Amino acid sequence: MSEHHHKETFITKYIFSQDHKMIAKQFLITGMFMAIVGMLMSAIFRVQLANPGESSFLYNLLPGDWINEAGALNPDKYLALVTMHGTILVFWVLTAGLSGTFANFLIPLQIGARDMASGFINMLSYWFFFIATVILISSIYVQGGPASGGWTIYPPLSALPQAIPGSGTGMTLWLISITLFVVGSLLGGLNYIVTILNLRTIGMSMKRLPLTVWALLITAILGVLSFPVLLSCGLLLIFDRSFGTSFYLSDIIINGEMLHNVGGSPILFEHLFWFLGHPEVYIILLPALGIVSEVIAVNSRKPIFGYKAMVGALLLIAFLSFIVWGHHMFMTGMNPFLGSVFTFTTLLIAIPSAVKVFNYLATLWRANIRFTPAMLFAIGTVSAFITGGLTGLILGDSALDINVHDTYFVVGHFHIVMGLSAIYGMFAGVYHWFPKMYGRMMNKNLGYLHFWATFICAYGVFFPMHFLGLAGLPRRYYTNSAFPMFDGLSDINSIITFFALTGAIVQGIFIFNFIYSIFKGPKASTNPWKSTTLEWTTPVERIHGNWPGDLPVVTRWAYDYSKPGASEDFIPQNVPLKEGEEEH
Amino acid sequence: MTNTLIILVAVLIIAALVQITRVSELLSEIKKQDPNKVTDSNNKTQGILFLVVGSAFLIFVVWQMITWNHLLLPPASSLHGQEIDSLMKVSMGLILIVFFALTPLLFYFVYKYRGNKNNKAYFFAHNNKLEVIWTVIPTIILTCLIVYGLRTWERSMNPDLSQAKIIEVYAEQFKWTARESGTDNKLGKANFKLVTDRNALGVDMNDVNSIDDKVVREVHLVVNKPVLLKFRAKDVIHSAFLPHFRVQMNCVPGLSTQFAFTPTQTTAEMKEQEGDDFEFVLLCNKICGAAHYNMQMSFIVETQQEYDAWIASQKKLSEKLLTQK
Numbered sequence: 001m002s003e004h005h006h007k008e009t010f011i012t013k014y015i016f017s018q019d020h021k022m023i024a025k026q027f028l029i030t031g032m033f034m035a036i037v038g039m040l041m042s043a044i045f046r047v048q049l050a051n052p053g054e055s056s057f058l059y060n061l062l063p064g065d066w067i068n069e070a071g072a073l074n075p076d077k078y079l080a081l082v083t084m085h086g087t088i089l090v091f092w093v094l095t096a097g098l099s100g101t102f103a104n105f106l107i108p109l110q111i112g113a114r115d116m117a118s119g120f121i122n123m124l125s126y127w128f129f130f131i132a133t134v135i136l137i138s139s140i141y142v143q144g145g146p147a148s149g150g151w152t153i154y155p156p157l158s159a160l161p162q163a164i165p166g167s168g169t170g171m172t173l174w175l176i177s178i179t180l181f182v183v184g185s186l187l188g189g190l191n192y193i194v195t196i197l198n199l200r201t202i203g204m205s206m207k208r209l210p211l212t213v214w215a216l217l218i219t220a221i222l223g224v225l226s227f228p229v230l231l232s233c234g235l236l237l238i239f240d241r242s243f244g245t246s247f248y249l250s251d252i253i254i255n256g257e258m259l260h261n262v263g264g265s266p267i268l269f270e271h272l273f274w275f276l277g278h279p280e281v282y283i284i285l286l287p288a289l290g291i292v293s294e295v296i297a298v299n300s301r302k303p304i305f306g307y308k309a310m311v312g313a314l315l316l317i318a319f320l321s322f323i324v325w326g327h328h329m330f331m332t333g334m335n336p337f338l339g340s341v342f343t344f345t346t347l348l349i350a351i352p353s354a355v356k357v358f359n360y361l362a363t364l365w366r367a368n369i370r371f372t373p374a375m376l377f378a379i380g381t382v383s384a385f386i387t388g389g390l391t392g393l394i395l396g397d398s399a400l401d402i403n404v405h406d407t408y409f410v411v412g413h414f415h416i417v418m419g420l421s422a423i424y425g426m427f428a429g430v431y432h433w434f435p436k437m438y439g440r441m442m443n444k445n446l447g448y449l450h451f452w453a454t455f456i457c458a459y460g461v462f463f464p465m466h467f468l469g470l471a472g473l474p475r476r477y478y479t480n481s482a483f484p485m486f487d488g489l490s491d492i493n494s495i496i497t498f499f500a501l502t503g504a505i506v507q508g509i510f511i512f513n514f515i516y517s518i519f520k521g522p523k524a525s526t527n528p529w530k531s532t533t534l535e536w537t538t539p540v541e542r543i544h545g546n547w548p549g550d551l552p553v554v555t556r557w558a559y560d561y562s563k564p565g566a567s568e569d570f571i572p573q574n575v576p577l578k579e580g581e582e583e584h
Numbered sequence: 585m586t587n588t589l590i591i592l593v594a595v596l597i598i599a600a601l602v603q604i605t606r607v608s609e610l611l612s613e614i615k616k617q618d619p620n621k622v623t624d625s626n627n628k629t630q631g632i633l634f635l636v637v638g639s640a641f642l643i644f645v646v647w648q649m650i651t652w653n654h655l656l657l658p659p660a661s662s663l664h665g666q667e668i669d670s671l672m673k674v675s676m677g678l679i680l681i682v683f684f685a686l687t688p689l690l691f692y693f694v695y696k697y698r699g700n701k702n703n704k705a706y707f708f709a710h711n712n713k714l715e716v717i718w719t720v721i722p723t724i725i726l727t728c729l730i731v732y733g734l735r736t737w738e739r740s741m742n743p744d745l746s747q748a749k750i751i752e753v754y755a756e757q758f759k760w761t762a763r764e765s766g767t768d769n770k771l772g773k774a775n776f777k778l779v780t781d782r783n784a785l786g787v788d789m790n791d792v793n794s795i796d797d798k799v800v801r802e803v804h805l806v807v808n809k810p811v812l813l814k815f816r817a818k819d820v821i822h823s824a825f826l827p828h829f830r831v832q833m834n835c836v837p838g839l840s841t842q843f844a845f846t847p848t849q850t851t852a853e854m855k856e857q858e859g860d861d862f863e864f865v866l867l868c869n870k871i872c873g874a875a876h877y878n879m880q881m882s883f884i885v886e887t888q889q890e891y892d893a894w895i896a897s898q899k900k901l902s903e904k905l906l907t908q909k
Contacts, residue, residue: 057590076874150871156837157820157872163757164873250838251776254757254819258777266821266836300697301705309715331823332834333815333841336741340734347730354722355715357686362714364693366706370622371630371698379634379694386686390679393729399668399737400675403657403830406823406869441620443605452633459641467652472827474869477877484861488655508594512601522609522619562705569704584709 008544016127018119019544023126024105025437028430030133031097032511035423037137038088041081043504048073050490050497052479063141075478079148080166082476084140086151087174091181092136094284094422096129099185099223102287102429103192103216105437109535110210112201112552114545117194121187128184132177139173147174150476152273155248155266159241162254172241175234182231185223192220201534203554208573210533210558211297211304214311215290218318219283225322226279233272240264267332274325281418282321286314288425289356289385292378294558295428296360298531299375300367301569303559303584306359313352313359320349330398331405339398346396353389357382368562368569372529373447374432380455381424387459388417391466406476409469415462427451427510434514435528439540440521446513450506457503464492532572533558557584624700631698638691642684657827658858661885663846664740665830671736675729740830743844748812751803753866753881754785755815755822755835757873760866760881761785762803764895766796771814776837779818787901798898802882803866805847806891812844823870826883828854834870847885854885 017023040061047056055071066077073081104122108115116122139146148166149158153174161168196209196217209217239245240261248269249261297304304310326334326342360382369375391413394400404410427450434442473486480486480493527536534554538546552574560571565581577583612619660669697705752763752771763785765771772787772794779786787794805811815824817835824843825832833843847864855862868879886894 074874075877079871079874079876154821154870160820163820252819252837253776253779258779262838265839267839301699303707303709305708306710306715308710309719331832333836333839336737339741340737343733343737344730347726347733350726351719351722355719358718359715361686361689361693362708362711364690364697366708367693367697368699368703368705369627369631369694369697371627372622376630379690383638383687383690386690387683390683393679394672394675397671397675397729397733397737399733399740400672402668402740402832403665403672403827405832406825443608444620444622444626445608446601446605448630452637456637459644463645464648464652467648467655470656472657472825472867474825474867476871478874479877482878483865483867483880484863485865492652492655508597509601512598513605516602516605528620559709562707564707 016123018115018123020104020108020116020119020122021437021542023122024101026126027096027100027104027129028437030130031093031101032514034088034092034133035097036507036511038085038093039504039507041085041088043501044073045078045081045085046497046500048078049479050494052481063145066145073478076148076164076166077145078478079150079164079476080145080170083147083150083153083166084136087136087147087178089419090151090280090284091178092133094419094426095223095280096181096185098284098422098426098429099216099219099287100126100129100188101426102212102291102433103188103220105433106212106535107192107195107216108199109436109538109546110213110533110558111196111199111204112534112547112554113195113199114547114551116191117199118191121191125184125188125191128180128187132180132184135173135177135180139170139177142169142173144168144170146170152270152277153237154273155237155240155269156252156254159237159249160252160254162257172238175238175241178234179231182227182234186227189220189223189227192216193224196220201551201554204534204573208554208557211293211307211310211314212287212290215286215293215314218314219286219290222279222283222286222318222321226276226283229272230276233269233276236272237269267329267334270329270332271325274328275322277328278325279318279321281414282317284418284422286318288381288422288429289314291425291429291432292360292381294533295374295378295432296363296382297559297561298432298529299370299372299378300363301370301561302363302367303557303561304359305362306355307557307559309355310359313355316352317349320345320352324349324396327396327398327401330401336398343396343398347393349396350389350393353385357386357389371448372431373442373444373451374428376448376451376455377424377428377431380451381421381428384416384420384424384458387463388413388415388421392417403472404469406474407469408465408473408475411475412462412465412469415465416458420458420462424454427454430514432529433535434517435524435540436535436538436542438518438521439524439542440517441524441528442517442521443513446509450509450513453506453509454503457499457506460499461496461503464496468492527572530568530570532560532570534573537572537574560584622699627698627700631695634691635695638687638694642687645683658854660828660830661847661849661854661864662829662831663848664743665828665845666848667736667739668830671733674732678725678729743810743846745810745812745844748810748844749806750812750814752785752814752816753803753824753835754818755824755868755872755879756818757820758868758875758879760824760868760879762800762881763787763901764798764800764898765793766798766900768793768796772797774816776818782905783901785816789902789905795900795902797901798895799901799904800898802884804891804894805883805885806888807847807850807885809888810844810846812842815841815843820872821870822868822872822879825867825869826864827867828864829883832869850885850887852886 144165246261246264770793772791815835864883
């Protein structure tokens with residue numbers, strides 16, 4: 001890898017690149033594009049919820065047959081929007097966009113490797129993802145529209161085109177797309193694990209890994225263990241849909257047609273789906289927490305508090321995430337005893353989560369905080385993690401879940417704890433590592449503006465949803481006006497929509513800042529944040545192979561900030577220990 | 585026209601952003617500063633902003649709790665629901681305490697320890713005692729919460745069924761139908777293969793238990809009498825959600841599910857309390873298709889006499905199938 005005499009052509013440099021830094025940027029840009037698509041979808045269905053049955057100029061963005069004669073959104077297409085919004089945000093933005101970007105970018109740079117273990121497999125991983133993206137987007141335009149059964153695609157709804165038009169071609173494309181997506185993330189995940197375990201530079205023991213790398217390692221392991229289950233779950237659904245099997249179908253009459261299927265169970269699908277689905281939540285969250293740990297330490301000018309406890313908490317959360325999936329299914333009629341077990345394991349997750357929050361607070365205590373835009377978003381993540389994590393204690397408790405299950409309370413909960421935490425983490429990562437990615441700085445003041453506008457709007461959107469849920473309002477309703485008991489909630493809906501649209505518009509500031517800075521931002525210095533980790537010892541020019549000469553040798557952990565006795569308030573990992581200096 | 589205007593506005597906004605960015609960069613250049621270096625005055629502004637916006641957020645939360653309190657569901661109208669409400673109060677109280685402790689602490693720390701070039705952070709890498717304390721305390725609190733939660737769950741899920749009136753609730757796109765088990769309190773067998781236009785629930789009329797079953801379009805319950813709802817679905821997964829009773833159960837094709845509860849207030853009493861348009865209502869709470877948002881059936885809780893009068897007025901399914909040609 002270190003011998004790079006051959007000239008890079010445009011195609012090998014920017015398109016079929018095997019350089020992890022370029023692949024990271026490809027994931028980032030694709031993820032950002034999908035984030036814009038997903039966000040526009042949410043803007044559209046928020047408009048429908050605030051003004052049910054009315055027309056809106058935003059609907060011009062949609063294919064013509066989604067709108068009825070009166071100019072209003074069709075109810076099944078509302079569900080299509082909700083489904084695609086969920087799919088895009090969960091898989092495309094917060095899984096591939098987040099892990100794909102930062103695992104690719106940071107792992108080799110932070111462990112002191114020239115590239116991923118296999119650059120070719122890494123490239124394949126992106127291109128599988130890219131094809132999956134093209135297929136998913138194209139499914140919006142097929143007859144009947146895209147998948148509309150919710151992002152969880154529970155059969156029989158997702159299996160039967162008679163049940164909802166989106167379960168026709170749109171659903172087939174969804175399944176093909178997600179299959180390719182899973183292949184891509186497995187290739188990526190295996191590569192990340194192998195790279196971290198085998199390619200660490202001299203001295204980079206596991207105990208000296210930055211927490212980002214730990215988080216990315218554990219995320220990759222979660223993905224490799226759980227995504228195959230989603231794959232098999234999807235394959236069985238393809239069989240049921242196309243080849244007449246009955247894995248998930250039984251005793252069904254749809255549109256007056258009696259189906260031959262007997263003996264299958266939709267609940268089997270739910271078990272398989274959530275066996276991925278719950279670890280998936282942590283696949284989304286852990287990289288963000290890793291990024292945030294790093295950004296908080298760098299900008300607090302303090303070591304992260306309780307490094308070992310932080311790693312331990314990550315491991316414990318990851319382990320528990322495999323034995324809690326049933327809490328998504330308390331209301332499926334499962335044996336109440338099984339519900340008790342899942343309640344028990346689920347609420348246990350609060351312990352490592354609490355430890356993480358306390359450790360973040362202890363890191364901020366007596367810090368010397370430098371408010372870079374990345375730091376603002378990192379603090380935002382901690383706030384969202386507290387706010388959203390706490391409501392998990394309600395939802396994870398099976399007895400309480402009876403009345404808030406599938407209501408807006410859930411929507412508020414997971415958008416804050418998983419959506420906001422992760423997207424803030426992603427923003428923090430982009431602002432923080434932009435100088436390393438593009439060799440230029442993002443504009444600080446626009447970053448501040450972006451954070452505050454986003455922070456205010458996001459809580460304005462998601463906090464009120466708890467009240468909707470406690471009022472009994474189910475999610476995935478085209479309109480809340482069909483039940484007199486929800487008439488009083490229209491004000492809350494208008495408030496949410498106002499903040500949602502404003503919040504969507506202000507993301508323009510970020511997109512502008514991002515694109516403008518790539519071309520016109522001021523040139524970055526080698527280590528603009530005065531950080532200790534290895535990526536900041538590479539040249540600004542971002543060469544293939546990362547370091548021009550020998551690989552750096554690591555002699556200390558990643559968090560020597562404000563160490564007593566040192567002249568500067570940071571000591572990079574490759575600076576040898578002084579005589580008599582203790583490691584930490 | 586609107587579209588052109590919107591595009592125009594968007595272009596103008598982008599142009600404005602470009603200019604603002606340029607101006608800020610040029611200004612810094614004049615002042616010979618790195619435009620993106622975080623200065624002490626930046627730290628001060630952002631620290632204060634965290635304090636101000638953080639407080640505003642907490643005030644917003646309190647405002648919502650006060651303003652929207654009346655919109656929340658009234659106290660449970662069922663026996664087990666009252667226990668769930670107590671558990672809810674305890675859990676909600678707990679998370680509010682933690683929320684109102686940790687959030688201000690976060691924003692206060694962020695404000696208090698805002699950076700200054702003359703300061704140095706305190707090197708504080710770990711403290712075993714502290715870490716043990718804040719692992720053990722949440723563990724103890726959670727253990728109590730888990731035990732309390734599991735007891736409530738156990739009691740809600742395993743009520744005494746010996747006296748329960750059995751009613752079947754049948755879900756399909758996009759309506760609910762119910763079947764009263766009649767005087768024998770036994771539902772006749774049903775099979776999806778027997779579904780016809782007239783026998784919409786596929787009830788097996790050869791089963792002796794079917795003879796007195798009654799198919800009804802709304803469910804009537806007797807106050808303070810336990811009822812066992814048995815659920816079936818015809819086409820896709822639905823979820824029977826009765827928020828006022830704290831009852832929810834999925835209705836799954838090919839799988840029989842159930843939920844038992846005891847209503848404690850009549851519809852008439854609730855109307856007095858909550859207003860004339862109050863109604864106990866059954867909603868669908870699992871995405872089931874285009875009209876998912878409008879799948880409802882009313883539940884009426886009444887006295888034994890009222891119920892007796894109503895049930896007598898309903899025709900038996902066997903009579904319906906015989907007479908209506």
